[in-house]
Amino acid sequence: xxxxxxxxxxxxxxxxxxxxxxxxxxxxxxxxxxxxxxxxxxxxxxxxxxxxxxxxxxxxxxxxxxxxxxxxxxxxxxxxxxxxxxxxxxxxxxxxxxxxxxxxxxxxxxxxxxxxxxxxxxxxxxxxxxxxxxxxxxxxxxxxxxxxxxxxxxxxxxxxxxxxxxxxxxxxxxxxxxxxxxxxxxxxxxxxxxxxxxxxxxxxxxxxxxxxxxxxxxxxxxxxxxxxxxxxxxxxxxxxxxxxxxxxxxxxxxxxxxxxxxxxxxxxxxxxxxxxxxxxxxxxxxxxxxxxxxxxxxxxxxxxxxxxxxxxxxxxxxxxxxxxxxxxxxxxxxxxxxxxxxxxxxxxxxxxxxxxxxxxxxxxxxxxxxxxxxxxxxxxxxxxxxxxxxxxxxxxxxxxxxxxxxxxxxxxxxxxxxxxxxxxxxxxxxxxxxxxx
Amino acid sequence: xxxxxxxxxxxxxxxxxxxxxxxxxxxxxxxxxxxxxxxxxxxxxxxxxxxxxxxxxxxxxxxxxxxxxxxxxxxxxxxxxxxxxxxxxxxxxxxxxxxxxxxxxxxxxxxx
Numbered sequence: 001x002x003x004x005x006x007x008x009x010x011x012x013x014x015x016x017x018x019x020x021x022x023x024x025x026x027x028x029x030x031x032x033x034x035x036x037x038x039x040x041x042x043x044x045x046x047x048x049x050x051x052x053x054x055x056x057x058x059x060x061x062x063x064x065x066x067x068x069x070x071x072x073x074x075x076x077x078x079x080x081x082x083x084x085x086x087x088x089x090x091x092x093x094x095x096x097x098x099x100x101x102x103x104x105x106x107x108x109x110x111x112x113x114x115x116x117x118x119x120x121x122x123x124x125x126x127x128x129x130x131x132x133x134x135x136x137x138x139x140x141x142x143x144x145x146x147x148x149x150x151x152x153x154x155x156x157x158x159x160x161x162x163x164x165x166x167x168x169x170x171x172x173x174x175x176x177x178x179x180x181x182x183x184x185x186x187x188x189x190x191x192x193x194x195x196x197x198x199x200x201x202x203x204x205x206x207x208x209x210x211x212x213x214x215x216x217x218x219x220x221x222x223x224x225x226x227x228x229x230x231x232x233x234x235x236x237x238x239x240x241x242x243x244x245x246x247x248x249x250x251x252x253x254x255x256x257x258x259x260x261x262x263x264x265x266x267x268x269x270x271x272x273x274x275x276x277x278x279x280x281x282x283x284x285x286x287x288x289x290x291x292x293x294x295x296x297x298x299x300x301x302x303x304x305x306x307x308x309x310x311x312x313x314x315x316x317x318x319x320x321x322x323x324x325x326x327x328x329x330x331x332x333x334x335x336x337x338x339x340x341x342x343x344x345x346x347x348x349x350x351x352x353x354x355x356x357x358x359x360x361x362x363x364x365x366x367x368x369x370x371x372x373x374x375x376x377x378x379x380x381x382x383x384x385x386x387x388x389x390x391x392x393x394x395x396x397x398x399x400x401x402x403x404x405x406x407x408x409x410x411x412x413x414x415x416x417x418x419x420x421x422x423x424x425x426x427x428x429x430x431x432x433x434x435x436x437x
Numbered sequence: 438x439x440x441x442x443x444x445x446x447x448x449x450x451x452x453x454x455x456x457x458x459x460x461x462x463x464x465x466x467x468x469x470x471x472x473x474x475x476x477x478x479x480x481x482x483x484x485x486x487x488x489x490x491x492x493x494x495x496x497x498x499x500x501x502x503x504x505x506x507x508x509x510x511x512x513x514x515x516x517x518x519x520x521x522x523x524x525x526x527x528x529x530x531x532x533x534x535x536x537x538x539x540x541x542x543x544x545x546x547x548x549x
Contacts, residue, residue: 228488334485
């Protein structure tokens with residue numbers, strides 16, 4: 001992400017100059033120290049707001065519509081509370097662990113030098129933007145990643161357990177993986193390409209969700225009771241807000257207002273649309289009807305899969321990635337889930353896990369020199385696919401093991417699952433004392 | 438006097454109402470109801486998970502008519518509510534002992 005900005009710095013400035021930033025600035029570029037760019041800063045401020053929009057309200061509505069009426073407040077509350085909890089923890093230690101200097105352990109984890117935002121002042125820069133903006137932009141990723149996980153255990157986890165697990169997960173799982181890939185960790189050094197978080201966000205959340213679904217067990221009545229979504233319009237609005245926010249997610253990950261950001265935005269739109277249509281047509285053929293949940297799920301699948309590739313592939317690559325993600329995630333949310341028998345309530349693994357995996361690997365296939373300095377399999381660099389696999393495997397292993405251990409610890413401390421009466425009556429009233437309608 | 442109660446598909450309501458009023462039937466009561474017959478409900482599918490919806494929305498028409506209009510009314514409902522597909526509904530007919538118009542106190546045939 002932002003590292004690539006420093007590598008691309010001369011190019012960046014040239015682009016900024018073309019956009020009217022001033023010729024003298026461009027001529028001085030190669031030797032000049034990093035300098036604040038107002039265009040870049042403006043775009044990153046905007047992107048940060050867009051990515052926050054993905055969790056609250058986007059994800060809260062997307063998930064809120066998909067659960068039963070008795071649990072809609074509980075899951076919206078979880079998304080909102082995570083946004084607050086992750087913010088405080090990120091300010092305290094999360095940012096430092098992910099993007100600080102870890103000294104001798106820097107390959108695996110950042111240090112505590114930036115704890116409580118130490119040294120993040122009005123004039124400190126990260127590339128060409130204020131470090132405060134960079135830290136906030138990254139915070140929105142640290143918010144949405146744990147929030148994605150709640151869909152896997154919807155309708156059955158205690159709120160207290162959820163807070164404990166998410167707080168710990170953000171520091172023990174998210175921060176290190178973000179450091180590995182984006183903070184000069186061992187995966188970054190190995191050359192893993194993850195432009196906006198296919199590995200850090202989606203595989204990471206998908207695997208943690210799968211672990212949570214397995215450890216908590218199935219919802220009571222799963223397979224026999226009607227668990228149909230209570231309001232598909234909420235889900236449609238939520239998914240649409242996710243889509244809009246994703247422009248900040250992917251195009252913001254350029255770290256600047258430049259050509260790479262523009263290309264990232266274009267491929268994001270193309271992949272999302274292609275995957276949505278693919279899912280819709282596959283479902284239409286297989287089930288006889290093109291459903292609303294189907295088309296919006298397909299769009300999310302495409303957005304997930306293009307995320308790691310968004311700064312590296314051409315529009316043609318995006319079209320292919322969208323098409324493949326549409327098919328793979330349809331299978332992940334229907335076939336795979338049925339085959340293995342776990343109750344991933346809202347298909348966090350089926351869409352984010354599978355979509356993240358597909359996107360991460362395909363980044364190694366479709367990465368193009370015409371977009372960045374990375375070439376993929378199609379341009380003769382087969383090794384990039386292996387590097388991508390290495391990134392995927394490392395993340396899966398850490399996310400699975402650490403998430404499992406954290407879940408077991410939280411279970412021992414406060415118990416993970418609500419009692420049967422609460423689950424049957426609904427979490428809204430039992431845990432929050434409120435209901436809708 | 439007979440009570441005719443018909444359960445039909447909602448989109449056939451207007452057609453059926455027109456057919457009955459054309460026969461000279463002055464009034465009827467209509468309710469939105471849910472139920473099932475041989476159609477046995479329908480399936481909703483969300484990301485591959487099928488949920489059976491056991492009660493389908495229908496419209497219930499109730500009309501009390503003169504004895505000499507019963508056959509024509511039943512025929513009119515059958516004709517206007519027919520699609521030929523499963524779930525078209527049913528018609529029931531039974532005797533009515535008494536009818537009173539509240540405003541005027543008229544009874545039986547005069548009350549209809």
